[in-house]
Amino acid sequence: MNMIVRTAKQLGATLRRYRRQKGLTQLSLGKLMHARQATVSKLESGERGTQLGVLIDALTALDLELVVRPRSRAAEDIEELF
Amino acid sequence: MNMIVRTAKQLGATLRRYRRQKGLTQLSLGKLMHARQATVSKLESGERGTQLGVLIDALTALDLELVVRPRSRAAEDIEELF
């Protein structure tokens, strides 16, 4: 279940999905990454203003990693799902 | 050439690599994404404080996408390269 992400909203939605999958609440995840529940909320809602560090901390806490790669044509179909 | 990224520094280095590969300078990329050359510089240097929107704009301008996925054990070996 690897999620392709091109926008802040997609990124937020993806993180939320992984968080829930791990049975975490915004509060518990926030504690893991030393951030407030409100901050997690903003990140997941796809606010572009959020700091990069918050994203990195979330990835670490959720045991996720990023792959950066050229955009794939195939992915464009999937994009609609968001 | 898909880059695995777990830290802000790795992310910056990866973006720089892709930018150069496309023959762009920080200035020209900055114009594409409506940001200053200095902002691109900060992003590539891996400053965690950079805003998420800047990253997204850079990905768009460079025609890149992100894949979010569980951390792979194998990737840990490669990590040292950074």
Added chain:
DNA sequence: ACGATTAATACGCGATCGCGTATATTGCCT
């Protein structure tokens, strides 16, 4: 339907962003 957990939003604060502009500093090429 109702209480309880979870998520979204608010206020004031200090810190820091990206901005325009400008100036070091570095790196490359002949």
Added chain:
DNA sequence: AGGCAATATACGCGATCGCGTATTAATCGT
């Protein structure tokens, strides 16, 4: 070595972050 392009830093400014704390609003299970 010299000169130019590319990158890193700096200043002041307005905007916005994440923070602590708290309060709505939404979601869930029974």
